Amino acid sequence: MAKKTSLKSKAVIVFVVTVLLILGALIASLGKLRDQVLRNEAQAVADQVVSFRSWVAGTGMVWVNKLHPDFNGYLAVKNVSETDRFYGKNPALATRELSTIANKTSTRASFTVTSDNVRQSANAPDPFEKQALKAFQANKGLKFIEQHEGESFRYARPIFIKKGCLKCHGKPEDAPAAVIEKYGNVKAFNYKVGDVRGIISVTLPTISFMEALPTLANPLSIGAIFLAFLLNYLFTTKLIINRLQKLTKDTKAIVSGQLNTPLNYTPPSDSNDEVDHTYHSVDLLKRSMLMVMKKMKRK
Numbered sequence: 258m259a260k261k262t263s264l265k266s267k268a269v270i271v272f273v274v275t276v277l278l279i280l281g282a283l284i285a286s287l288g289k290l291r292d293q294v295l296r297n298e299a300q301a302v303a304d305q306v307v308s309f310r311s312w313v314a315g316t317g318m319v320w321v322n323k324l325h326p327d328f329n330g331y332l333a334v335k336n337v338s339e340t341d342r343f344y345g346k347n348p349a350l351a352t353r354e355l356s357t358i359a360n361k362t363s364t365r366a367s368f369t370v371t372s373d374n375v376r377q378s379a380n381a382p383d384p385f386e387k388q389a390l391k392a393f394q395a396n397k398g399l400k401f402i403e404q405h406e407g408e409s410f411r412y413a414r415p416i417f418i419k420k421g422c423l424k425c426h427g428k429p430e431d432a433p434a435a436v437i438e439k440y441g442n443v444k445a446f447n448y449k450v451g452d453v454r455g456i457i458s459v460t461l462p463t464i465s466f467m468e469a470l471p472t473l474a475n476p477l478s479i480g481a482i483f484l485a486f487l488l489n490y491l492f493t494t495k496l497i498i499n500r501l502q503k504l505t506k507d508t509k510a511i512v513s514g515q516l517n518t519p520l521n522y523t524p525p526s527d528s529n530d531e532v533d534h535t536y537h538s539v540d541l542l543k544r545s546m547l548m549v550m551k552k553m554k555r556k
């Protein structure tokens with residue numbers, strides 16, 4: 258049979274396993290924290306889109322005096338004079354133009370507003386967005402969908418049809434002439450209040466494990482782990498193993514006849530330390546040995 262492992266080796270094994278378990282827990286938490294950070298960022302972007310849309314919706318349309326070559330879409334025209342005209346942009350159109358700018362200039366977040374029944378082909382959904390649309394249609398209570406996709410983090414939030422949307426997304430015959438003229442009478446019509454009209458889709462660069470790692474490898478965490486290691490080491494070696502080794506040595510000396518070997522320990526009346534109690538038992542044994550020997554000498 259193999260020899261039993263020393264307490265020292267056992268303590269090392271227990272310590273290493275403990276460290277690995279704690280590291281595992283930290284890494285798992287790091288993954289959760291990363292998802293939460295990305296989700297918060299995506300939510301903030303989606304909130305901005307919602308605010309922008311409702312700002313435009315609140316005024317009905319935003320009217321611009323000039324069309325930028327890259328952003329030349331409009332739904333209505335108002336002639337102020339022969340040469341001076343204003344172009345009206347409805348919320349969806351204004352949002353699409355904002356998204357075009359954001360996607361071109363921002364280094365992190367990009368967003369689109371898309372649907373499974375797009376009126377504007379430039380808004381067509383990609384596979385993740387199609388999947389999100391299906392999920393929101395199947396479950397109206399679902400607040401958002403998220404997914405890691407290669408280097409990207411994808412997030413989507415549903416947009417529902419409200420009463421005010423029916424003018425342009427309800428029956429085609431109710432729609433403003435400009436809508437029919439520009440987009441026809443087929444695309445994105447016949448919705449009812451409460452239907453999922455589309456989604457706000459946000460894409461962010463994901464945070465890789467290597468990028469998140471410095472969060473763990475900071476002086477505070479490393480210091481705490483080092484201190485834990487030191488405490489464990491001092492406790493098991495100084496307070497248990499070294500004292501047990503000393504006790505073994507002292508006991509062996511007593512057994513070999515050196516009965517005056519001093520036993521250094523705190524008496525049980527003043528100590529709850531188990532090693533002190535073991536020392537005390539050996540001490541009792543030593544004293545009874547001495548008594549037996551004295552009796553034998555007298556005889």
Ligand code: HEC
Nearest residue numbers: 347349350353371372375376377380417422425445454455
């Ligand atoms: C004044 C008419 C009008 C109203 C009212 C309106 N929409 Fe639209 N909607 C449009 C037009 C026009 C487009 C296409 C815009 C473009 O060219 O990008 C569109 C596009 C969209 C899109 C993008 C997907 C696609 O089909 O291209 C969504 C999502 C959308 N609308 C949701 C809504 C919601 C929700 C409401 C109510 C809160 C609403 N719309 C009210 C006219 C309207």
